[in-house]
Structure formats: C-alpha cells, structure tokens
Amino acid sequence: MKKNDKLIVVTGAGGFIGGYLTRFFVMEGFKVRAIDRKPVSKWYQVQPSAENLCMDLTRNDECEKATENAFEVYNLAADMGGMGFIENNRVACMRSILITANMLESSYNAGVDRYFFSSSACVYNQELQKDPNVTALKESDALPALSERGYGWEKLYAEMFCEEYWAERKLKTFIARFHNVYGPHGTWTGGREKAPAAVCRKIAEAKFENLDYIEIWGDGTQTRSYTYIDDCILGINKIVHTDELIATPINLGSSELVSVNTLVNLVEYIAKLEQPLRKIYQLDKPKGVAGRNSDNTFIEETLGWSPSTTLLDGLIKTYAWVEEQYLISKGIK
Numbered sequence: 001m002k003k004n005d006k007l008i009v010v011t012g013a014g015g016f017i018g019g020y021l022t023r024f025f026v027m028e029g030f031k032v033r034a035i036d037r038k039p040v041s042k043w044y045q046v047q048p049s050a051e052n053l054c055m056d057l058t059r060n061d062e063c064e065k066a067t068e069n070a071f072e073v074y075n076l077a078a079d080m081g082g083m084g085f086i087e088n089n090r091v092a093c094m095r096s097i098l099i100t101a102n103m104l105e106s107s108y109n110a111g112v113d114r115y116f117f118s119s120s121a122c123v124y125n126q127e128l129q130k131d132p133n134v135t136a137l138k139e140s141d142a143l144p145a146l147s148e149r150g151y152g153w154e155k156l157y158a159e160m161f162c163e164e165y166w167a168e169r170k171l172k173t174f175i176a177r178f179h180n181v182y183g184p185h186g187t188w189t190g191g192r193e194k195a196p197a198a199v200c201r202k203i204a205e206a207k208f209e210n211l212d213y214i215e216i217w218g219d220g221t222q223t224r225s226y227t228y229i230d231d232c233i234l235g236i237n238k239i240v241h242t243d244e245l246i247a248t249p250i251n252l253g254s255s256e257l258v259s260v261n262t263l264v265n266l267v268e269y270i271a272k273l274e275q276p277l278r279k280i281y282q283l284d285k286p287k288g289v290a291g292r293n294s295d296n297t298f299i300e301e302t303l304g305w306s307p308s309t310t311l312l313d314g315l316i317k318t319y320a321w322v323e324e325q326y327l328i329s330k331g332i333k
Contacts, residue, residue, distance in 0.1 A: 007031045007071055009070040011035045011057055011066065011076055011099070012076030012118075013034030014034075014037075014038045014042065015077075016183075017181055017229065017232060018074075022034045023047055033070070034051065035077070036055075037055070039054050044185045057099045057103060058102070063099075066106065068110060070110055072115070072116070073103065073112050074240075077096070077103075078118070079092045080192075081192025082194040083217070084286050086150060094150055094153065094154045097157060097161075104162065104173075107171065113172060114173075115171055115172065115173045116174045117158060119155045119159050120155045121137065121179045123145075123148075123249075124292070125142065127146055130290050131291055132290050133223070136293040136294060137293060139250060142249070166246055173247050174240045175248065175250065176252040177251050179224075179252065179292070180227060182194060182197065182227070182229065184317060184320075195226075195263065199260075203268060203271050203273070207271050207273060208332070212275070213280050216282065217286060218287030222289070223290070224257070224258070224293070225292070226254060226314070228307065228309035228311075230309060231254070232252060239252070242303060250298055250299055251296060251299055253307075254296075254307045255295070256311050271319060
C-alpha cells in the first residue's frame, strides 16, 4: 500500500490491544482513524497524529461515519474484560454483536478492502477444557459448539458473520482467536483486568503494604497460555495480509502452558519478594475452564509465525508497568 493514500480504521482504540495496534500503524506511516466508546481522555494510549474519535458503534449511523473512506478496518471494539467481568456481564458481552453487525455492513457499503475481527479462545468447546493438562486446542475444536456462555457465543457468532460476508458479498474478512493477550498499558484494576495484570497488581500491593498473602480465584491449578502484546500485533498484521486466511479463523497465541500458581510464582520472583506469599484460594470466584492452550500448528505452517517473547520476559515488562501504576495511584510516585 501507498501509506499516505490509505486510511486504516481501528475500533476499540482506547483499549489495550486497539491502543497498541493504532500505535503500530501510526509508526508505520499510515493515516489512522482511531475510535472508542470512551472519551479520548480515558484511553490507555493516544496517538496525537491519528484521528481520535469517541463513538458508539452499536449504532449503525456511527459505524457509517467510522468506515467512511476506509481501506482497512480492524474491529477490536467489544464490551469485555477478564473472567470476573465476562461471567457476570453476559448480556453486555453478547450485545457486542451489534458492533460486529453494523461494522461489517458499513465496511461492505464503504468498499473496505480488508476487515479484521478480534475473536477469542473462549469460542472453543468447553468439554475439551475440563483438565488442567489440556490438549492444545486446534481451530477445528470450536465445533460442535459449546462455547463460553455469553462472551464466547458472541465471538463464535461474529466469526460466522465474517465468514458469510466473504462467502456472499466478497468482503475480505480475517479472524484471529486471541489467547490471553497481556502487557503494559492495559486494564490492571477495577474488575475488568485479566489474570496477568491482576496477579501483578496483587503482588505489588503485597510488596508495598507488607501483606503476607495473595488471594487467588479458584484452586490455582487452572492452566492457560499467555501472549505478549508485541507478538499479538505482529501476528495481526501478518494474518490480515495473507489471502490464504480470508474468512478462516486462526489461533493467535502462545503454547507455553502454565498454571495460575506458576504465574503467581513467576511474578513473586520478578517482584523480588523476600518470602513467597501465602496463597488463599477463593473457590467461589469465577475461574473459567480448567485448562486452555493454543495449538499453533496452523499459524506456524501458514505464516511461519510463533511468539518471540517468553512468559518470563513479558511478565518482567508487565509487572514493572503495573507496579509503577500502583505507586502512582497511591501518590508514592
């Protein structure tokens, strides 16, 4: 593409992944229209050279304005958060389908060349995720469908929307199933944060408030793989510009499987605590499936992509940022 002639639209730009994606395209020299429902003053990252807009994309007229003259659209807008949020706000999560429906139709009408949808590993059949020693999930494991209630079903239905817009209307759509993306400049407190940020915050609290314990949702044996944000952004760019992947869901994640207990131990090591914290397990809290991991065979064979950031290296960067935010919030820094 001639960068100065093409407009890229990023929705959910005030959020975590959307903020990084906006920065990526700005740094690459593209014109970017960044959109989020939150006021710009509350975005995690703001790129001054982008066209930064506050819009409600559940409304069709707003989506028409958002996609005007767009060449590529990256739709990351959704009402979502960590497990605590998505288990207790299923209606809000499912209403994000309005964004998908309106953005797809508006993108098609605007003559958009490529449309990206951010899906989730929550689409996978829950019957395959009952053991912490889970077999890595490959793309075909989403069917027969038994997705995470609310959020997972909304993502799976949105994937089908994208597939049909290609089959019937030839809008080039691309679908990545994210596996627990983490890193600095995201939600770290307030109820929507995901496990890595929540663990980093709790350990920072213990470190500076002289606590000897950490509260863990579930029994700590739940396993996940976590994807560092820089790897995610590069993966998105590769996916959207590979025609073999049109309307084809693909895993975008790490296959480095760890338990929640191990995640806590890693962050304790990074924080340089003098003694390990006493783990208090909260069995009544949302904990999700017992195990979930990404099978990266398809993306490695198709794109030659694999994450370059180990969990330890990614957590070092994430903890440093969360600790700084914690100290700022307490007026210490």
